[in-house]
Each structure stands twice: as C-alpha cells, then as structure tokens.
Amino acid sequence: MDRRNFLKNTALASGAFLIPSFLKPLEAMAMGSISGYKNLVIIQLSGGNDGLNTIIPYGNDIYYQKRKTIAINKPDIIKLNEMQGLNPNLSALKDIYDQGWMSIINSVGYPNPDRSHFRSMDIWQTGSEANQFLTTGWIGRYLDSNCQSCKNPYTAVEVDDTLSLAMKGEKMKGIAVQDPNKLYQTTREPFFKDLVHDHGDTNLNEDNLGYLYKTMIETYSSANYIQKTSKTYNVTCEYPLTGLGNQLKTVSKFINSGLQTRVYYVSLSGFDTHVGQQNQQGRQLKIYGDAVAAFMYDLKQSGKLDDTLVMTFSEFGRRVEQNASNGTDHGTANNILLFGGKLKKAGIYNDAPDLAQLDNGDLKYAVDFRDVYATLLDKWLDVNNSQVLGKGFKGLDVI
Amino acid sequence: MNNSRHIKHLYARAGFGIRFEDLHDHQNWSIKKSVRKLFKASEKQEPINVLTENIDLRPHPAIQTDEEKKMVQEERNKQEKALNNAWIKQLGETDAQLREKMTLFWHNHFACNIGNAYYEQQLNNIERANALGNFKTLLLQVSQSPAMLQFLNNQQNQKGHPNENFARELMELFTLGRGHYTEHDIKESARSFTGWSYDGKTGTYAFRPKVHDDGPKTFMGNTANYCGEDIIDIIVANKQTAIFISTKLYRYLVNDIPDNAHINQMADVFYKSNYEIKPLLEFVFLSDWFYDDKNIGNLVKSPVELLTGLNRQFYISYQNPDVLLQFQRTLGQVLFRPPNVAGWPGGRNWIDSSSLMYRMKIPSTILNAGYIDFTGKANPEDEAYLASVRKQQLNVIKKVQAQPNWDKFMQEIPQDATKVQVAEFMLEPSLNKTVTDEVNTAPDLKTSIIQIVSTPEYQLC
Numbered sequence: 001m002d003r004r005n006f007l008k009n010t011a012l013a014s015g016a017f018l019i020p021s022f023l024k025p026l027e028a029m030a031m032g033s034i035s036g037y038k039n040l041v042i043i044q045l046s047g048g049n050d051g052l053n054t055i056i057p058y059g060n061d062i063y064y065q066k067r068k069t070i071a072i073n074k075p076d077i078i079k080l081n082e083m084q085g086l087n088p089n090l091s092a093l094k095d096i097y098d099q100g101w102m103s104i105i106n107s108v109g110y111p112n113p114d115r116s117h118f119r120s121m122d123i124w125q126t127g128s129e130a131n132q133f134l135t136t137g138w139i140g141r142y143l144d145s146n147c148q149s150c151k152n153p154y155t156a157v158e159v160d161d162t163l164s165l166a167m168k169g170e171k172m173k174g175i176a177v178q179d180p181n182k183l184y185q186t187t188r189e190p191f192f193k194d195l196v197h198d199h200g201d202t203n204l205n206e207d208n209l210g211y212l213y214k215t216m217i218e219t220y221s222s223a224n225y226i227q228k229t230s231k232t233y234n235v236t237c238e239y240p241l242t243g244l245g246n247q248l249k250t251v252s253k254f255i256n257s258g259l260q261t262r263v264y265y266v267s268l269s270g271f272d273t274h275v276g277q278q279n280q281q282g283r284q285l286k287i288y289g290d291a292v293a294a295f296m297y298d299l300k301q302s303g304k305l306d307d308t309l310v311m312t313f314s315e316f317g318r319r320v321e322q323n324a325s326n327g328t329d330h331g332t333a334n335n336i337l338l339f340g341g342k343l344k345k346a347g348i349y350n351d352a353p354d355l356a357q358l359d360n361g362d363l364k365y366a367v368d369f370r371d372v373y374a375t376l377l378d379k380w381l382d383v384n385n386s387q388v389l390g391k392g393f394k395g396l397d398v399i
Numbered sequence: 400m401n402n403s404r405h406i407k408h409l410y411a412r413a414g415f416g417i418r419f420e421d422l423h424d425h426q427n428w429s430i431k432k433s434v435r436k437l438f439k440a441s442e443k444q445e446p447i448n449v450l451t452e453n454i455d456l457r458p459h460p461a462i463q464t465d466e467e468k469k470m471v472q473e474e475r476n477k478q479e480k481a482l483n484n485a486w487i488k489q490l491g492e493t494d495a496q497l498r499e500k501m502t503l504f505w506h507n508h509f510a511c512n513i514g515n516a517y518y519e520q521q522l523n524n525i526e527r528a529n530a531l532g533n534f535k536t537l538l539l540q541v542s543q544s545p546a547m548l549q550f551l552n553n554q555q556n557q558k559g560h561p562n563e564n565f566a567r568e569l570m571e572l573f574t575l576g577r578g579h580y581t582e583h584d585i586k587e588s589a590r591s592f593t594g595w596s597y598d599g600k601t602g603t604y605a606f607r608p609k610v611h612d613d614g615p616k617t618f619m620g621n622t623a624n625y626c627g628e629d630i631i632d633i634i635v636a637n638k639q640t641a642i643f644i645s646t647k648l649y650r651y652l653v654n655d656i657p658d659n660a661h662i663n664q665m666a667d668v669f670y671k672s673n674y675e676i677k678p679l680l681e682f683v684f685l686s687d688w689f690y691d692d693k694n695i696g697n698l699v700k701s702p703v704e705l706l707t708g709l710n711r712q713f714y715i716s717y718q719n720p721d722v723l724l725q726f727q728r729t730l731g732q733v734l735f736r737p738p739n740v741a742g743w744p745g746g747r748n749w750i751d752s753s754s755l756m757y758r759m760k761i762p763s764t765i766l767n768a769g770y771i772d773f774t775g776k777a778n779p780e781d782e783a784y785l786a787s788v789r790k791q792q793l794n795v796i797k798k799v800q801a802q803p804n805w806d807k808f809m810q811e812i813p814q815d816a817t818k819v820q821v822a823e824f825m826l827e828p829s830l831n832k833t834v835t836d837e838v839n840t841a842p843d844l845k846t847s848i849i850q851i852v853s854t855p856e857y858q859l860c
Binding site: 270 | 746772783828
C-alpha cells in the first residue's frame with residue numbers, strides 16, 4: 001500500500017493526534033459480510049511427524065516387517081478401513097472421523113525432497129520448489145495478493161509469541177498473538193503509547209523509518225482491536241490443559257467473537273522421534289488429537305464448524321524402516337489431515353502409501369503439497385492460487 | 400563544523416556503531432584518517448578456538464545405547480552454544496570491528512547450517528581470516544571446508560552419479576547469481592567437483608582421484624578436462640561475479656535499494672584489483688555518495704547487529720550469556736543457523752509486529768536486568784533434543800543477568816552534552832519532534848538513554 005492509501009485507510013490524513021480508524025474495522029465492513037466468513041486454521045507439527053504411525057497402514061504386511069519393535073499392534077489400532085487406522089492415542093478423533101469432519105490425504109510431498117528440518121520446513125512454509133529460495137511465506141503472499149478480505153495485519157494471526165515465515169509477505173505480514181491481553185498491555189506501555197500518539201505523519205514516509213513507525217502503529221491498533229473484539233466472547237467448552245489445547249481455545253475465542261481473521265496458525269513441537277518413538281510420539285499425538293477434537297465440538301456448538309477448515313502438516317514424514325534405537329529417521333512424503341464441517345470428501349481421500357515401491361527407503365509422494373495449498377487458496381480463501389504459488393496448481397477435489 | 404555525523408555513519412556501517420569514547424579522538428579527523436584507523440584496528444587476527452574437539456572423529460562404538468546417543472547429542476548442543484556465545488562475545492568486545500562486520504557478511508553469504516559445531520567454527524575462522532583479503536582465496540577455502548562439503552552434499556558427488564547441489568549454489572548464491580549460467584553449466588561443472596571431499600577420519604579436505612570424473616566437460620561454451628579449480632577460475636574471471644558481490648555488499652553497507660551506477664563503480668574496483676576486498680571497502684567508505692543523506696540511518700539492523708551494538712555501547716557483561724541465544728531466537732537470527740543456503744533475507748524482513756515490539760523492549764530489559772516474558776520458537780534443529788526430554792520445552796531464561804558499565808558509559812559523555820545531543824549521537828536517523836520531546840522531558844539522563852534505545856530509530860543504522 002502506498003503512503004497515500006495508507007493515510008486514507010487509516011484516517012491519518014492530518015498531522016493532528018488521532019489513532020487510525022482501523023480501530024473500527026467492524027464498522028468499515030458491512031455487518032452482513034461477517035456471516036459466512038471462512039476461517040483456515042493451520043496446525044504445524046514440528047520435527048517431522050511419523051505419518052505411518054499416525055494413520056497406520058496396518059493392512060500392509062510390509063509395515064510390520066519394517067517396524068519390528070515400533071509398529072502399533074493390530075488390535076490397538078482404530079480401524080478406518082481395511083488398510084488404514086488411527087494410532088490409539090488419536091482415539092478422540094474417531095468420532096470426528098465418523099461425523100464426516102475429517103479427511104486424510106495420503107502421500108503428500110514434493111519432488112527432490114530435503115531431509116533437513118530447516119530446509120524442508122522452509123519449503124513447506126514458503127511453498128517453494130526444492131531448489132528455490134523464497135523470502136516470503138505462502139500465507140504472507142496471500143496477504144499481499146490484496147484480496148477483498150486481507151487488508152489488515154490481523155487477517156492472519158499466529159497464536160504464538162513470534163511470527164513464522166509462512167505468515168510473512170513482501171508488503172503485508174500477519175501478527176503473532178499468544179495472549180491478546182498481554183499484547184495489548186505491552187503496546188500500552190506509556191513510552192510506546194507516546195510514540196504512537198504523538199508522531200507526526202512525517203514519520204510515515206516510504207523509507208525504512210516510515211516502515212517501522214507504520215508497523216508500530218498497526219501493531220498498536222491491531223492489539224486494541226483484537227483485545228476489544230475477543231473479550232466479547234467466552235469459550236465455555238472444555239479444552240485439554242495443554243499448550244495446543246490453550247492455543248486452539250484462543251483460536252475459538254477469536255473465531256467466535258467475530259474477529260475479521262481468515263487464517264490462524266499454531267504449532268506443536270516434539271515430533272523428531274529418532275529414539276524411543278512409541279511413547280514420545282504417542283504423548284504428542286494424544287495432545288494433538290484431544291485438542292483438535294475439543295476444538296471441533298466447540299465449533300459445532302457455536303455454529304462455526306461449517307465456516308472453519310483445519311489443516312495439519314509436518315515438514316516431512318519418516319523413513320519406512322525403523323532405526324536401531326526404536327525410532328525413525330527423517331523421511332519424505334507424509335499425510336495431511338483436514339478437518340471441517342463442510343468437507344466434500346470426508347474420510348480417506350486417496351490410496352494408502354505404497355510401502356513396496358520406495359525411493360531409497362522412503363515413500364514416494366503422490367500429491368504435491370502445493371496442490372493442497374492451491375485447493376485452500378482457490379476454494380476457501382477466494383484467491384487464485386497462481387497469485388500466491390507462482391505457477392498455477394490444479395488442486396484437489398476435497399473441499 | 401566537525402564531521403562527526405559522517406564519522407558516526409562510518410562506524411555504524413563499517414562496524415557496530417560508535418561509542419562516545421570513539422568520538423573524542425575522531426571528530427576533528429578526516430574521513431580518510433578514520434577509515435585508515437578502522438583498517439588498522441582490523442589487522443589483528445583473532446580466530447575463535449573455543450571448541451577443541453571434533454565429536455565426529457571419536458571412534459564409533461559398534462553398539463551405542465540410547466542413553467549414550469542422548470549424551471552425545473547433548474554434547475553437540477553444548478558445543479553449539481559455546482560457539483555462539485564465543486562469537487557474540489567477540490563481536491561485542493573486539494576492536495577489529497570491520498573484520499567482524501565483514502565476517503558476519505561472509506557468514507550470511509556462505510550460509511551453512513550443519514550439526515557439527517567444530518566444522519562451523521573452522522568455516523567461521525576461514526571467513527574471518529579472509530574477511531578483508533582476497534575473495535577468490537576465500538571462495539576456494541570455503542568450498543573445500545568440511546562444513547560446506549557436508550552442507551552442500553559434495554561428499555556424495557562422485558563420478559558416474561554427480562550431485563549438483565554444490566555446483567548450483569556456487570553459481571546461484573556465491574558468485575554469479577541467477578540468470579548468468581545454464582542448467583547445462585551446472586551439470587557439467589558438478590562433474591568437475593567430483594572427488595572434492597573431506598576425510599572422515601581426520602576431518603580435513605581430501606581430493607579423491609578415484610571418484611573424480613576427469614573426462615571433458617563443456618562449461619560456459621568451452622570444452623576441456625576442467626577440474627574444480629578451473630571452474631572457479633572461469634567463474635571469477637567473469638565480471639558478473641564482481642557485480643554480484645558488489646550488489647550484495649552495497650545492500651549490506653550502503654542501502655537496501657541498489658544504485659547501479661555506484662555498484663558498477665564498485666565492481667570495476669573489485670575486478671581490477673583481482674577481487675581484493677580491502678580496496679573495494681576503502682572505495683565505498685571514501686566515496687562521497689556513501690555519505691549522502693539518503694544513505695544515512697536507513698538500514699535495518701539485523702538482530703545480531705542490534706545486540707552487538709548495545710553490548711558494545713554499554714560495555715555489557717553477561718553472567719549467563721545464553722540469554723543472548725534466546726534473544727537471537729526470538730528475533731529470528733541465530734548465528735550458525737541460517738534458514739537455508741541463501742542466508743537471512745535481511746532488511747525489512749527482520750521486522751514484523753512482534754519482532755519490532757521485542758526489539759524495542761529488549762534493550763531496556765537488558766539494561767535494567769528486567770524480566771523476559773517471551774520465549775521464541777524452538778530452532779528446527781532443536782526438535783530431536785525436544786523429543787528426547789519429557790517436558791518438550793527449551794529451558795527458558797526468565798531474567799537477564801547482565802551488567803552494563805553505566806559509570807564508564809556516563810563518563811565518556813561530554814560534560815556539556817544535552818539530552819537531545821546524546822540522542823542525536825546515539826541514533827542514526829534525524830530526530831523527529833516526538834523523540835526530541837520525550838527525551839527532553841525525561842526526568843534524568845539515564846531514563847532518556849533507556850528511551851533512546853527503545854525507539855524505532857534505534858533499530859536503524
């Protein structure tokens with residue numbers, strides 16, 4: 001946005017003291033546009049979640065041959081069809097699955113996969129090719145696309161204290177809010193308040209100093225807007241007392257209070273299970289499954305389930321064969337889990353991973369992750385995916 | 400009239416910012432003398448030698464228990480922390496500011512992210528030793544360092560099944576830039592680098608003739624039995640390499656927005672001197688355009704520049720330096736952990752709503768030994784460690800334990816300086832009315848100084 005537009009949008013046209021009126025975005029938008037407002041919630045599992053012990057291909061003998069000590073016993077698996085079933089720690093998701101609120105996309109990846117956490121996460125967050133280095137994230141570029149609904153930094157909110165690369169665009173960036181009240185208090189410290197209130201519009205030039213002041217003012221007003229809006233709604237449903245449970249509870253508060261946010265981002269760590277995988281991954285999956293189930297029931301109750309789509313991904317899956325430490329090493333293709341009230345194809349979207357045809361011991365991908373992104377962009381966020389992903393992707397028929 | 404504004408600018412860009420003590424000596428000096436003094440101070444070679452053991456060289460027991468593996472991983476984490484702490488300390492304390500500033504430039508240019516801190520230390524010392532030397536020498540040494548050979552998979556680059564990773568990044572990111580080579584050039588030159596490797600038993604560079612492809616290769620239109628060194632010769636003989644490096648350096652030292660006329664002048668100097676770095680830097684620092692208003696106070700400090708500037712300015716010593724690693728994580732720049740081989744994108748990419756708030760809060764938190772109520776995300780490479788500990792959380796430091804030397808800082812401020820003059824000295828951009836008023840109405844000098852380091856202006860150099 002150039003300076004003129006910025007001033008117009010924020011009513012900072014005079015140098016006099018006033019706080020931009022994007023404090024009142026609810027008034028600026030027709031109230032009618034709020035209903036049917038669609039939200040995307042992204043859950044990142046950091047460290048490389050082992051997809052094969054998450055959605056288990058128990059019907060394939062190779063699974064048991066390659067994972068002598070860490071395979072999940074058949075009787076314990078929550079069967080979804082003849083071939084695949086849920087890890088028992090995901091028992092909370094069984095009902096969600098049966099309600100038709102869950103969809104599993106198998107074997108998602110990209111050509112020439114990278115097995116480094118850093119690099120592969122970078123690729124997933126930026127939506128780049130394996131040999132391409134992008135400095136903006138895919139949600140960030142969605143913000144940059146200047147679509148009807150993404151004019152404000154709070155269009156994309158990460159419930160965390162720092163902002164992921166996925167959320168950073170060239171011109172626009174999302175905002176990280178762990179706790180709306182804390183963010184509000186921080187921005188209201190007297191000295192910052194003075195800097196925001198008393199700056200003349202001379203500070204809002206196109207240079208880097210202007211950019212800093214602009215960011216500061218936007219943060220100031222976003223903090224106010226998020227705090228004022230979100231406190232109008234209290235989440236009454238029970239959530240598990242875990243980090244992820246709290247994060248999703250906060251997302252629920254944001255969604256239900258009518259925050260004009262389209263994308264939420266949360267993450268859960270601890271999936272790099274080289275050693276003693278069963279217990280470790282089991283604990284994390286339980287945290288994940290319980291929190292997501294609570295979130296879904298909550299949204300169902302408040303009538304927002306049909307307007308919400310949840311996507312879970314990890315930077316890579318793990319090798320098919322276990323290692324000598326009862327764990328698994330970095331692999332490639334993995335599953336993506338989608339949740340929502342309006343899934344076109346609930347259940348298992350495509351064939352279970354082929355454990356016989358491997359690439360150096362790793363799964364071959366069948367679906368490019370950017371086809372999943374493209375689906376979300378085109379069908380959920382109302383922006384042409386080529387604007388965000390560079391080249392156009394066909395997408396999937398899942399939502 | 401003195402040229403303190405220009406000398407301040409020189410110190411901000413050729414180092415990590417000026418101190419009041421520097422100004423006493425310099426304000427009546429010429430720029431030329433100051434530049435000479437900066438180079439003089441950076442003649443010193445101070446390699447980092449905090450790590451003495453290469454863990455990879457330990458004999459591998461046939462069977463290792465989970466507990467033993469965990470212990471080795473913890474030792475690796477400890478080494479990485481020690482290396483990070485050592486460099487942060489050196490950045491803040493050494494007089495060889497220009498050398499460290501350029502080491503940081505090469506650290507980002509030759510971005511490398513591997514699990515072996517010993518090799519990282521070695522690479523860092525190569526970059527430091529050659530920071531002001533010859534680019535081609537630097538390039539060759541970096542390319543043959545175990546760190547880079549490992550990071551860019553040249554260990555796997557063998558006759559018959561070449562791995563193109565190194566050849567690609569060499570041209571795309573280290574020398575020519577996109578659009579100045581073809582996919583065919585990558586394929587052919589990758590063959591030239593087959594056999595470049597390091598010996599896993601000694602941890603040193605070793606050329607392996609047996610896996611080297613010595614057949615003819617067609618590179619940049621010519622065909623010969625090129626070896627790796629030949630390829631580097633050809634790339635460096637191409638003036639585009641001088642232009643590419645000059646552009647990157649211009650954006651690091653002068654302005655985010657490239658000025659092609661100035662960059663071409665730089666490239667000429669660089670190319671004519673056979674890629675000597677010192678004459679190129681002298682040319683920049685002595686050019687009139689370097690001191691143009693639009694080039695002053697408009698670069699966003701990287702998190703490491705921000706922390707280093709503060710540490711130097713206030714002579715801060717840390718009882719627990721790990722807190723600086725935590726700040727690096729929160730602000731998005733952990734030394735030795737660049738996001739990918741392209742390095743940190745820099746500039747406005749450092750700034751988002753949360754990072755800006757932290758950047759404005761951290762200086763006062765350090766100076767006042769305040770509480771920290773933010774943690775930042777785990778580094779992706781910490782995930783294995785996180786998975787191995789039950790609580791799945793990094794240890795978070797809640798309170799800064801640091802000692803700024805206020806007495807020394809205050810003593811160096813000229814007696815008759817007003818609060819506003821102090822602010823003008825400490826901030827690179829010109830002061831606006833708000834900042835001037837805030838500083839003026841502060842109850843005392845110390846409060847005004849804390850305010851100064853908490854402004855958006857302090858984020859710029």
